[in-house]
Amino acid sequence: AQSVSQHNHHVILSEAASLELGCNYSYGGTVNLFWYVQYPGQHLQLLLKYFSGDPLVKGIKGFEAEFIKSKFSFNLRKPSVQWSDTAEYFCAVNWMDSSYKLIFGSGTRLLVRP
């Protein structure tokens, strides 16, 4: 079955700390990969996406993610977080053999302390 796992449900960091959020998906094949962010009280917004090419993808606000095909992983990173990064982060995967469905992970709540 298609599934997406996010290992960290809650993360608390101080400002300027580095961030890495894990994301794994259940099986291979051709995939499109996404990270979405939901700021408090807002709807989901796209943070970054991977379709093909360079496995290191850069997104908005200094975020980046690395696709490691052999590990079925797409981890999100940021070298130095800010208080404004406090949000919930969702990894999502679109398997190309079921092209209309985007499957989300359970999310990671990030709290950045000033």
Place this chain on the structure above:
Amino acid sequence: NAGVTQTPKFQVLKTGQSMTLQCAQDMNHNSMYWYRQDPGMGLRLIYYSASEGTTDKGEVPNGYNVSRLNKREFSLRLESAAPSQTSVYFCASSPPRGGTGELFFGEGSRLTVL
């Protein structure tokens, strides 16, 4: 551009009551989706519509029906609401097949079933 518009934003129902959540997009997207978001469970796909005139079940379709009224509008109906359907509901749309799974979300509809 309004993007994806959902109504109502808030609704309280009693068990057994029915209601319809409305969604409209003005981006000329082919595909539309209904997700529910519950704490610790991320977003789960209820139903989706790959194109006008078609609808398909997602991960959690029980207790819901949908109608793709036209290319712009995709409604979600609860025929007999249950407390387990208390959730935040998000409508989303995506471009034609070449959009490869990137979704644009509405602001959400918070439903409470007593």
